[in-house]
Amino acid sequence: xxxxxxxxxxxTVRQVARLRGGGSALPGLVIEKLDPxxxxxxxxxxxxxxxxxxxTNGKTTTTKMVVELLEARGLRVFxxxxxxxxxxxxxxxxxxxxxxxxxxxxxxxxxxxxEAHAMYFIDRVKPRFTLLLNVLRDQLDRFGEIDTTAKLLxxxxxxxxxxxxxxxxxxLIAAIGELTRxxxxxxxxxxxxxxxxxxxxxxxxxxDFHLSAKPEEVQRQHRPAAxxxxxxxxxxxxxxxxxxxxxxxxxxxEGLYNTFNAASALALVRQxxxxxxxxxxxTEGRAAATNAELIAALSEVRPAFGxxxxxxxxxxxxxxxxxxxxAGFRLGLASFEAEGVAAMIAINDQYADGRDMSWxxxxxxxxxxxxxxxxxxxxxxxxxxLRLEHDDVAVGRVEEDLRAALxxxxxxxxxxxxxxxxxxxxxxxxxxxxxxxxxxxxVW
Amino acid sequence: MNDIERELVIVSLYPRDMNIYGDRGNVLSLxxxxxxxxxxxxxxxxxxxxxxxxxxxxxxxxxxxxxGQGRVALDLAxxxxxxxxxxxxxVPMLMICGLYQLFGHRxxxxxxxxxxxxxVLDVETLGGTERMIGNVVLDTEAFGEVIGYENHSxxxxxxxxxAPLGRVVQGAGNAPDAGVEGARTANVIGxxxxxxxxxxxxxxxDFLIGEAARRRYGSFSPIATTPETVLRARESAKRRPR
Numbered sequence: 001x002x003x004x005x006x007x008x009x010x011x012t013v014r015q016v017a018r019l020r021g022g023g024s025a026l027p028g029l030v031i032e033k034l035d036p037x038x039x040x041x042x043x044x045x046x047x048x049x050x051x052x053x054x055x056t057n058g059k060t061t062t063t064k065m066v067v068e069l070l071e072a073r074g075l076r077v078f079x080x081x082x083x084x085x086x087x088x089x090x091x092x093x094x095x096x097x098x099x100x101x102x103x104x105x106x107x108x109x110x111x112x113x114x115e116a117h118a119m120y121f122i123d124r125v126k127p128r129f130t131l132l133l134n135v136l137r138d139q140l141d142r143f144g145e146i147d148t149t150a151k152l153l154x155x156x157x158x159x160x161x162x163x164x165x166x167x168x169x170x171x172l173i174a175a176i177g178e179l180t181r182x183x184x185x186x187x188x189x190x191x192x193x194x195x196x197x198x199x200x201x202x203x204x205x206x207x208d209f210h211l212s213a214k215p216e217e218v219q220r221q222h223r224p225a226a227x228x229x230x231x232x233x234x235x236x237x238x239x240x241x242x243x244x245x246x247x248x249x250x251x252x253x254e255g256l257y258n259t260f261n262a263a264s265a266l267a268l269v270r271q272x273x274x275x276x277x278x279x280x281x282x283t284e285g286r287a288a289a290t291n292a293e294l295i296a297a298l299s300e301v302r303p304a305f306g307x308x309x310x311x312x313x314x315x316x317x318x319x320x321x322x323x324x325x326x327a328g329f330r331l332g333l334a335s336f337e338a339e340g341v342a343a344m345i346a347i348n349d350q351y352a353d354g355r356d357m358s359w360x361x362x363x364x365x366x367x368x369x370x371x372x373x374x375x376x377x378x379x380x381x382x383x384x385x386l387r388l389e390h391d392d393v394a395v396g397r398v399e400e401d402l403r404a405a406l407x408x409x410x411x412x413x414x415x416x417x418x419x420x421x422x423x424x425x426x427x428x429x430x431x432x433x434x435x436x437x438x439x440x441x442x443v444w
Numbered sequence: 445m446n447d448i449e450r451e452l453v454i455v456s457l458y459p460r461d462m463n464i465y466g467d468r469g470n471v472l473s474l475x476x477x478x479x480x481x482x483x484x485x486x487x488x489x490x491x492x493x494x495x496x497x498x499x500x501x502x503x504x505x506x507x508x509x510x511x512g513q514g515r516v517a518l519d520l521a522x523x524x525x526x527x528x529x530x531x532x533x534x535v536p537m538l539m540i541c542g543l544y545q546l547f548g549h550r551x552x553x554x555x556x557x558x559x560x561x562x563x564v565l566d567v568e569t570l571g572g573t574e575r576m577i578g579n580v581v582l583d584t585e586a587f588g589e590v591i592g593y594e595n596h597s598x599x600x601x602x603x604x605x606x607a608p609l610g611r612v613v614q615g616a617g618n619a620p621d622a623g624v625e626g627a628r629t630a631n632v633i634g635x636x637x638x639x640x641x642x643x644x645x646x647x648x649x650d651f652l653i654g655e656a657a658r659r660r661y662g663s664f665s666p667i668a669t670t671p672e673t674v675l676r677a678r679e680s681a682k683r684r685p686r
Contacts, residue, residue: 146464147509349684355578356593357681361469361640379684382677386643389673390472398673400680 048108055133065265072297078106194226342413346426377405457505467506469640480668492519507541544634566605578686580615592637
């Protein structure tokens, strides 16, 4: 009865909020007040339980990959699709997708958990499976320190009941895997995803960045065997190693990070499918997949909005690359060839971006020196311009106002492919501006 | 009369462990400004266990994770005499955040653990629970208006042997209600400000370079001009919310 009431109240609030043009998390807020147990009850009824995905970089695209891999196996997946990755956003989404009796029409929930809000969530819902991607310097002004973030992720791992997938190339994340293995014995199935030795230098960690060693000298100590390993990266192409076999595939995903995170998605989905539903008979035979089938489904996944998104403006490709911390920016620069592409960088310092600009000084921009940057924009355009000046990167124009900057960038670079590196809120604003000019996909 | 062959050695202290708030930006900016004043900068990284170079003209250091700070405190204690001697000899130094704390007498963590510092600055820090985060504007006698960003939970008290770097116009400073920020004893400056600090505050770089040049070569004639980018970045940082 309680579920019926909560579902009805939530849906009503949602209607009212819509009429007022309110935010998507409002119904969640109301239900959290009225019925704090709603989310746990609804999610824990799902045949395959709850999957949590957390870490600093790549959560949204990885979540999208996992969802699409599971859907390709015929599973109905509930997820926080709007990127509203806070618990109330999850509650709001649950209300939206549940029937009037408070039942979700889904087999499994795959949820992206923001480090800052994960505690609130796991106090209510225990994930059956968890994937931890990485701990990178990100918005230190929100989270304090990297070690603090690592502790938060450890607590998500501790709350996980059956399976944990960790990045063995990330020192802090790998330690969480080892600790969980030592603590839980066989209760929790701990698996790793990783890189071949040859690729390690392509993905230097924050630690490596500050070691005086050259990237090719980067070495790792002994690492556990990886369930899924990224062996090679090409242009929209990758080779994955699974069960001692090599799988070469084309990819629609953009960027090095997404390709590495694809290995994590494969490892997580393999774990989920190996475990099957809580009650084996309900969907038996439907979900099991061969590695080749998983790889085929992966090759079809497109990037989530903003994470290497491709648009078309005036008949030329326009790429949006989200950059929100030093590691992400470094990989963004390494992922995309600078030559022949007009570049714009948009740096905002709203709360969601992080107010502190120090992070820009931990990115090496010399790869842009030859081609230069046409336009620098955003509330902190001048900080960015100052940073580029220190790496002798020529800047064409500095314009704080994003719409004015976009329009200048457009008229200054006719007939050329374009790329915009942007922080989170700059991306949201640019997408709105671009929606007036060209086709912009709905937010995934 | 500046000879480009004239070298200045900048020691970057513990870049591997103390690098968290864009401290690399200070090294980059200082080296660039040094060159703009007609000197040839040579940056030497000194990590735990590494010897200090024979010639040291400027020393700068940054902040780190708690885990890195413990390792650094041990190494710093072993070279305390050497660094104190350089400071006494007038070598200009700039220590940000974690190394600011360790250049004081001690840092007592919130849990009650004590990290012993080298006492070059007459300050002492108590770890707190309240984190001071946000854009900061200082009014300083030596460098005019200083603009930076703070993010710390340590509360630093100054003894009579150190003067504050400046008066806080916006932000917290050394402690939640301190009203002042940073510390200075002779040519050694400690501060919580990053952002990074030196790129937007060339007056501070000029002080470090000027003192170093006078000490090593007997004179300093500043020739670097300040690019418009610096002025605009300072203006926009001042306008931003805390």
